[in-house]
Amino acid sequence: MKIIETRLAPNPRRVRIFLAEKGIKVDFEELDLMKKELQTEAFSRINPWQRVPVLVLDDGTVITETMAICRYFEELNPEPALFGKGALGRARIEMWNRRMELGLLFHVAQVFRHLHPAMAELEVPQIKDWAEANKPRVAQQLELMNTQLQQCRYVAGDAYSVADITALVAMDFMRLARIKRPEGLAHVERWYADVSTPFTSSDGV
């Protein structure tokens, strides 16, 4: 089993943090997306969508899409439960994870892809107006997140979950996308310090 990834990209990092939380070790193979290594014919045969991360099982079975890979490991290693427990618990974490994905990570990624000079050859056409339109949405999502984190320790409630992983990766990606964190979001800052510590210092994921 191996995971093909680009270490700097946000989605592979979600998988790495997920695996670290589960205590699962998997071999990683690096492809550099900035060097167009995802657009080769060989990689397109593995994933016609030309994206990482990709999980390749020992029998050659390929699973792509970050959340599909995480769910695969959740099924095989249920503890700690990062997708929640019970019908309502799982629905709540799915809800918050999607709010963080579609409401935060997605908008940060659009700013990065459509504004950063490094993406000029990969995101064609880069549309600056679209990048700018996403910036206020990032700020708006962080405010909604702040309201939630005023009431809960973690994004989806009292337990750490995949929604925290998505939100943390999105916030760190803001640096690369050159989006400043709005000031005055005390609960987001408290949560950010809380969820950043174990990994950025020790495991480096």
Add this chain to the structure above:
Amino acid sequence: MKIIETRLAPNPRRVRIFLAEKGIKVDFEELDLMKKELQTEAFSRINPWQRVPVLVLDDGTVITETMAICRYFEELNPEPALFGKGALGRARIEMWNRRMELGLLFHVAQVFRHLHPAMAELEVPQIKDWAEANKPRVAQQLELMNTQLQQCRYVAGDAYSVADITALVAMDFMRLARIKRPEGLAHVERWYADVSTPFTSSDGV
């Protein structure tokens, strides 16, 4: 229990088809997103993200996000399994559902939101260049889908799943977004006729 929705919108339709496949009856409450009924203070208290569908349980618990709502019903009513069975089966359906969501439905929605005159007041600013940039991606996704449907009866394999629901809703949404279906995708057409029949004619979902 009730579901708040806008009948014409694609995401609520995904939930309706999902429930019809499961044989589950739920009361629906209509809010017209075109009349800005999702932006009222009353609705914002229910869903600060101002989107439908929203599932409201009898005790007032609110679950938003289409896939979170579907997963809630899947947990309580496992048959037929629309999210798959077993670690690999579930991962495969999550993978294909996300490919259909992020690779197809999302791009169709961007074309609709940023080009259709009816959205001028709801999608501010409308960015025509961004809409146009999404059109070739729709065509590209349909080609990848055609390759998959050459090998499998349904989008994620031999069994009907939530990935088919997402893909069907995305394709029907293309009409509203005024995107013509590319010609020559014989396997997509065979699949489309197959999955369209039970609902468009009888249940009307």
